[in-house]
Amino acid sequence: MPINGAVPGADDTLGGRIVAAREARGLSTAQLARRLGVKSATLQNWESDRSEPRSNKLSMLAGLLNVSPTWLINGRGEPPSGFDAGPIDVPQTRLQLIEIRRKADRLVADIDALLARLD
Incomplete structure:
Protein backbone atom coordinates (compact mmCIF):
# COMPACT_ATOMS: atom_id res chain seq x y z
CA MET A 1 0.00 0.00 0.00
CA PRO A 2 1.42 3.44 -0.88
CA ILE A 3 2.44 5.77 1.92
CA ASN A 4 -0.51 7.76 3.35
CA GLY A 5 -2.83 6.29 0.74
CA ALA A 6 -1.18 8.24 -2.09
CA VAL A 7 -1.74 6.64 -5.44
CA PRO A 8 1.43 6.53 -7.57
CA GLY A 9 1.63 6.73 -11.33
CA ALA A 10 0.36 8.97 -14.10
CA ASP A 11 -2.28 10.42 -11.81
CA ASP A 12 0.20 12.43 -9.76
CA THR A 13 -1.46 15.76 -10.62
CA LEU A 14 -4.96 17.08 -10.16
CA GLY A 15 -5.54 16.79 -13.89
CA GLY A 16 -4.25 13.23 -13.99
CA ARG A 17 -6.51 12.24 -11.13
CA ILE A 18 -9.51 13.84 -12.85
CA VAL A 19 -8.77 11.79 -15.97
CA ALA A 20 -8.26 8.59 -13.96
CA ALA A 21 -11.51 9.05 -12.03
CA ARG A 22 -13.46 10.02 -15.16
CA GLU A 23 -12.20 6.95 -17.00
CA ALA A 24 -12.90 4.71 -13.99
CA ARG A 25 -16.52 5.94 -14.15
CA GLY A 26 -16.67 5.30 -17.90
CA LEU A 27 -17.42 8.92 -18.79
CA SER A 28 -16.21 10.86 -21.79
CA THR A 29 -14.89 14.39 -21.40
CA ALA A 30 -18.03 15.73 -23.09
CA GLN A 31 -20.34 13.75 -20.79
CA LEU A 32 -18.61 14.92 -17.62
CA ALA A 33 -18.39 18.52 -18.83
CA ARG A 34 -22.13 18.52 -19.59
CA ARG A 35 -22.94 17.16 -16.10
CA LEU A 36 -20.71 19.82 -14.52
CA GLY A 37 -22.21 22.61 -16.62
CA VAL A 38 -18.86 23.59 -18.13
CA LYS A 39 -17.46 23.56 -21.65
CA SER A 40 -15.48 20.52 -22.76
CA ALA A 41 -12.51 22.82 -23.32
CA THR A 42 -12.66 23.89 -19.67
CA LEU A 43 -12.60 20.29 -18.48
CA GLN A 44 -9.77 19.52 -20.91
CA ASN A 45 -7.79 22.41 -19.41
CA TRP A 46 -8.31 20.95 -15.93
CA GLU A 47 -7.30 17.49 -17.12
CA SER A 48 -4.12 18.82 -18.74
CA ASP A 49 -3.26 20.94 -15.68
CA ARG A 50 -3.51 24.20 -17.62
CA SER A 51 -6.07 25.48 -15.12
CA GLU A 52 -7.86 24.29 -12.00
CA PRO A 53 -11.53 24.16 -11.09
CA ARG A 54 -12.93 26.55 -8.52
CA SER A 55 -13.86 25.01 -5.20
CA ASN A 56 -17.56 24.68 -6.02
CA LYS A 57 -16.79 22.86 -9.28
CA LEU A 58 -14.17 20.73 -7.54
CA SER A 59 -16.80 19.63 -5.04
CA MET A 60 -19.27 18.84 -7.84
CA LEU A 61 -16.55 17.01 -9.73
CA ALA A 62 -15.71 14.85 -6.72
CA GLY A 63 -19.38 14.01 -6.25
CA LEU A 64 -19.94 13.10 -9.89
CA LEU A 65 -16.78 10.99 -9.96
CA ASN A 66 -17.56 9.36 -6.60
CA VAL A 67 -14.22 10.33 -5.06
CA SER A 68 -13.29 12.63 -2.21
CA PRO A 69 -12.16 16.17 -2.97
CA THR A 70 -9.01 15.33 -0.97
CA TRP A 71 -8.16 12.51 -3.37
CA LEU A 72 -8.64 14.81 -6.34
CA ILE A 73 -6.49 17.53 -4.82
CA ASN A 74 -3.55 15.52 -3.51
CA GLY A 75 -4.08 11.82 -4.21
CA ARG A 76 -4.52 10.91 -0.55
CA GLY A 77 -7.34 8.61 0.44
CA GLU A 78 -9.39 6.14 -1.53
CA PRO A 79 -9.02 6.18 -5.32
CA PRO A 80 -12.13 5.64 -7.42
CA SER A 81 -13.48 2.09 -7.45
CA GLY A 82 -12.28 0.23 -10.51
CA PHE A 83 -9.08 2.30 -10.58
CA ASP A 84 -5.90 0.29 -11.00
CA ALA A 85 -2.84 2.21 -9.80
CA GLY A 86 -0.55 -0.45 -11.20
CA PRO A 87 2.73 -1.54 -9.66
CA ILE A 88 4.92 0.89 -7.75
Whole structure:
Protein backbone atom coordinates (compact mmCIF):
# COMPACT_ATOMS: atom_id res chain seq x y z
CA MET A 1 0.00 0.00 0.00
CA PRO A 2 1.42 3.44 -0.88
CA ILE A 3 2.44 5.77 1.92
CA ASN A 4 -0.51 7.76 3.35
CA GLY A 5 -2.83 6.29 0.74
CA ALA A 6 -1.18 8.24 -2.09
CA VAL A 7 -1.74 6.64 -5.44
CA PRO A 8 1.43 6.53 -7.57
CA GLY A 9 1.63 6.73 -11.33
CA ALA A 10 0.36 8.97 -14.10
CA ASP A 11 -2.28 10.42 -11.81
CA ASP A 12 0.20 12.43 -9.76
CA THR A 13 -1.46 15.76 -10.62
CA LEU A 14 -4.96 17.08 -10.16
CA GLY A 15 -5.54 16.79 -13.89
CA GLY A 16 -4.25 13.23 -13.99
CA ARG A 17 -6.51 12.24 -11.13
CA ILE A 18 -9.51 13.84 -12.85
CA VAL A 19 -8.77 11.79 -15.97
CA ALA A 20 -8.26 8.59 -13.96
CA ALA A 21 -11.51 9.05 -12.03
CA ARG A 22 -13.46 10.02 -15.16
CA GLU A 23 -12.20 6.95 -17.00
CA ALA A 24 -12.90 4.71 -13.99
CA ARG A 25 -16.52 5.94 -14.15
CA GLY A 26 -16.67 5.30 -17.90
CA LEU A 27 -17.42 8.92 -18.79
CA SER A 28 -16.21 10.86 -21.79
CA THR A 29 -14.89 14.39 -21.40
CA ALA A 30 -18.03 15.73 -23.09
CA GLN A 31 -20.34 13.75 -20.79
CA LEU A 32 -18.61 14.92 -17.62
CA ALA A 33 -18.39 18.52 -18.83
CA ARG A 34 -22.13 18.52 -19.59
CA ARG A 35 -22.94 17.16 -16.10
CA LEU A 36 -20.71 19.82 -14.52
CA GLY A 37 -22.21 22.61 -16.62
CA VAL A 38 -18.86 23.59 -18.13
CA LYS A 39 -17.46 23.56 -21.65
CA SER A 40 -15.48 20.52 -22.76
CA ALA A 41 -12.51 22.82 -23.32
CA THR A 42 -12.66 23.89 -19.67
CA LEU A 43 -12.60 20.29 -18.48
CA GLN A 44 -9.77 19.52 -20.91
CA ASN A 45 -7.79 22.41 -19.41
CA TRP A 46 -8.31 20.95 -15.93
CA GLU A 47 -7.30 17.49 -17.12
CA SER A 48 -4.12 18.82 -18.74
CA ASP A 49 -3.26 20.94 -15.68
CA ARG A 50 -3.51 24.20 -17.62
CA SER A 51 -6.07 25.48 -15.12
CA GLU A 52 -7.86 24.29 -12.00
CA PRO A 53 -11.53 24.16 -11.09
CA ARG A 54 -12.93 26.55 -8.52
CA SER A 55 -13.86 25.01 -5.20
CA ASN A 56 -17.56 24.68 -6.02
CA LYS A 57 -16.79 22.86 -9.28
CA LEU A 58 -14.17 20.73 -7.54
CA SER A 59 -16.80 19.63 -5.04
CA MET A 60 -19.27 18.84 -7.84
CA LEU A 61 -16.55 17.01 -9.73
CA ALA A 62 -15.71 14.85 -6.72
CA GLY A 63 -19.38 14.01 -6.25
CA LEU A 64 -19.94 13.10 -9.89
CA LEU A 65 -16.78 10.99 -9.96
CA ASN A 66 -17.56 9.36 -6.60
CA VAL A 67 -14.22 10.33 -5.06
CA SER A 68 -13.29 12.63 -2.21
CA PRO A 69 -12.16 16.17 -2.97
CA THR A 70 -9.01 15.33 -0.97
CA TRP A 71 -8.16 12.51 -3.37
CA LEU A 72 -8.64 14.81 -6.34
CA ILE A 73 -6.49 17.53 -4.82
CA ASN A 74 -3.55 15.52 -3.51
CA GLY A 75 -4.08 11.82 -4.21
CA ARG A 76 -4.52 10.91 -0.55
CA GLY A 77 -7.34 8.61 0.44
CA GLU A 78 -9.39 6.14 -1.53
CA PRO A 79 -9.02 6.18 -5.32
CA PRO A 80 -12.13 5.64 -7.42
CA SER A 81 -13.48 2.09 -7.45
CA GLY A 82 -12.28 0.23 -10.51
CA PHE A 83 -9.08 2.30 -10.58
CA ASP A 84 -5.90 0.29 -11.00
CA ALA A 85 -2.84 2.21 -9.80
CA GLY A 86 -0.55 -0.45 -11.20
CA PRO A 87 2.73 -1.54 -9.66
CA ILE A 88 4.92 0.89 -7.75
CA ASP A 89 8.14 1.87 -9.51
CA VAL A 90 10.40 1.18 -6.51
CA PRO A 91 13.60 2.85 -7.81
CA GLN A 92 11.69 5.97 -8.89
CA THR A 93 9.75 6.10 -5.62
CA ARG A 94 12.99 5.73 -3.67
CA LEU A 95 14.51 8.69 -5.56
CA GLN A 96 11.40 10.77 -4.91
CA LEU A 97 11.51 9.96 -1.20
CA ILE A 98 15.22 10.85 -1.01
CA GLU A 99 14.48 14.21 -2.66
CA ILE A 100 11.59 14.86 -0.28
CA ARG A 101 13.86 14.02 2.67
CA ARG A 102 16.51 16.47 1.37
CA LYS A 103 13.90 19.21 1.08
CA ALA A 104 12.61 18.43 4.58
CA ASP A 105 16.16 18.56 5.97
CA ARG A 106 16.70 21.96 4.31
CA LEU A 107 13.44 23.21 5.81
CA VAL A 108 14.44 22.00 9.27
CA ALA A 109 17.79 23.78 8.91
CA ASP A 110 16.01 26.99 7.83
CA ILE A 111 13.60 26.74 10.76
CA ASP A 112 16.47 26.17 13.19
CA ALA A 113 18.34 29.18 11.80
CA LEU A 114 15.28 31.41 12.12
CA LEU A 115 14.62 30.21 15.66
CA ALA A 116 18.26 30.90 16.56
CA ARG A 117 17.89 34.46 15.24
CA LEU A 118 14.88 34.95 17.50
CA ASP A 119 16.77 33.85 20.62
